[in-house]
Amino acid sequence: xxxxxxxxxxxxxxxxxxxxxxxxxxxxxxxxxxxxxxxxxxxxxxxxxxxxxxxxxxxxxxxxxxxxxxxxxxxxxxxxxxxxxxxxxxxxxxxxxxxxxxxxxxxxxxxxxxxxxxxxxxxxxxxxxxxxxxxxxxxxxxxx
Amino acid sequence: xxxxxxxxxxxxxxxxxxxxxxxxxxxxxxxxxxxxxxxxxxxxxxxxxxxxxxxxxxxxxxxxxxxxxxxxxxxxxxxxxxxxxxxxxxxxxxxxxxxxxxxxxxxxxxxxxxxxxxxxxxxxxxxxxxxxxxxxxxxxxxxxxxxxxxxxxxxxxxxxxxxxxxxxxxxxxxxxxxxxxxxxxxxxxxxxxxxxxxxxxxxxxxxxxxxxxxxxxxxxxxxxxxxxxxxxxxxxxxxxxxxxxxxxxxxxxxxxxxxxxxxxx
Numbered sequence: 001x002x003x004x005x006x007x008x009x010x011x012x013x014x015x016x017x018x019x020x021x022x023x024x025x026x027x028x029x030x031x032x033x034x035x036x037x038x039x040x041x042x043x044x045x046x047x048x049x050x051x052x053x054x055x056x057x058x059x060x061x062x063x064x065x066x067x068x069x070x071x072x073x074x075x076x077x078x079x080x081x082x083x084x085x086x087x088x089x090x091x092x093x094x095x096x097x098x099x100x101x102x103x104x105x106x107x108x109x110x111x112x113x114x115x116x117x118x119x120x121x122x123x124x125x126x127x128x129x130x131x132x133x134x135x136x137x138x139x140x141x142x143x144x
Numbered sequence: 145x146x147x148x149x150x151x152x153x154x155x156x157x158x159x160x161x162x163x164x165x166x167x168x169x170x171x172x173x174x175x176x177x178x179x180x181x182x183x184x185x186x187x188x189x190x191x192x193x194x195x196x197x198x199x200x201x202x203x204x205x206x207x208x209x210x211x212x213x214x215x216x217x218x219x220x221x222x223x224x225x226x227x228x229x230x231x232x233x234x235x236x237x238x239x240x241x242x243x244x245x246x247x248x249x250x251x252x253x254x255x256x257x258x259x260x261x262x263x264x265x266x267x268x269x270x271x272x273x274x275x276x277x278x279x280x281x282x283x284x285x286x287x288x289x290x291x292x293x294x295x296x297x298x299x300x301x302x303x304x305x306x307x308x309x310x311x312x313x314x315x316x317x318x319x320x321x322x323x324x325x326x327x328x329x330x331x332x333x334x335x336x337x338x339x340x341x342x343x344x345x346x347x348x349x350x351x352x353x354x355x356x357x358x359x360x361x362x363x364x365x366x367x368x369x370x371x372x373x374x375x376x377x378x379x380x381x382x383x384x385x386x387x388x389x390x391x392x393x394x395x396x397x398x399x400x401x402x403x404x405x406x407x408x409x
Binding site: 062063064065066067068069070071093095097098099100115116117118119122127128129131 | 247257279300301
């Protein structure tokens with residue numbers, strides 16, 4: 001009986017440890033696919049990309065507003081670089097300082113750094129600003 | 145004006161303590177010669193003879209000298225500056241009521257700003273920001289060498305609310321915060337904010353002194369405020385965010401972590 005419990009526990013641990021590995025593999029596949037197939041794959045500032053762990057192509061959905069920090073809701077178009085352990089969902093929020101520009105209308109490339117030291121799921125624009133944290137904007141389509 | 149009772153730690157000096165609380169290094173005598181320190185002066189004779197666990201009384205005379213509130217297209221901006229030097233034991237605290245438009249991962253209408261915590265401390269500026277102020281604050285204050293220990297800045301805004309939810313009434317109280325160990329003394333508080341109608345018309349509110357019940361609410365929010373630990377550990381481990389209001393009601397918050405908040409005595 002004790003052995004069964006131990007085996008079950010081992011399986012549970014193994015299964016749990018597989019989750020991030022599979023997620024990372026899926027994300028790596030997605031990134032590779034992005035680079036091969038999508039026209040925006042070269043819309044990257046390599047210097048800024050080297051300064052952050054995450055570079056994404058996104059479309060602005062909504063500027064929610066600002067307190068000390070502003071939050072912009074975006075739709076993920078593609079992953080250009082992701083060396084974090086976080087898998088980005090199809091829609092999420094990006095932070096910026098209240099007095100700095102955030103994600104612009106339309107599509108853009110965003111360079112992200114962790115929002116705070118404790119979080120693996122919250123992200124802000126490089127330097128807390130769209131000045132440093134955004135490039136290759138294409139505002140023609142406007143927010144949806 | 146009030147006095148902080150500062151317990152001396154290993155290696156601390158009168159001039160260093162004074163600098164922490166906003167004095168120039170050369171102004172140590174303003175502290176040493178304070179009548180409240182007469183018993184200490186009589187006991188030790190010279191500042192150099194200060195001992196660990198001695199209590200030095202430090203007068204806190206600083207007050208806000210600039211309060212510039214401006215209406216923006218969809219909110220308001222507030223710049224507050226105080227006199228004195230920066231001092232690493234003086235910061236700012238701000239609590240916010242976000243009305244019918246809470247934003248960001250923390251969906252509570254009441255919060256300690258940064259409303260989605262950007263560090264584990266109750267103060268407005270993080271240590272990283274104090275060390276390297278955001279560019280927009282330099283621009284906004286007109287001072288490229290701005291010191292955040294002396295300067296508060298915020299630019300609050302919202303999108304026009306849907307007609308169904310009515311006017312957004314965003315209100316904040318900002319205070320000077322003097323930090324002594326984990327005791328925070330909050331004073332020189334100012335209420336500010338804006339109303340934003342469904343038609344997109346923003347009107348600034350304040351700045352004005354808080355009413356007694358508002359001061360009480362300010363302190364209560366600070367006591368129940370949350371650092372990154374509670375919200376984001378849960379998010380990382382369990383994959384979901386727990387509303388800050390719920391956590392506060394469960395007894396988490398800065399007070400549970402040993403922080404105390406008081407008005408100036």
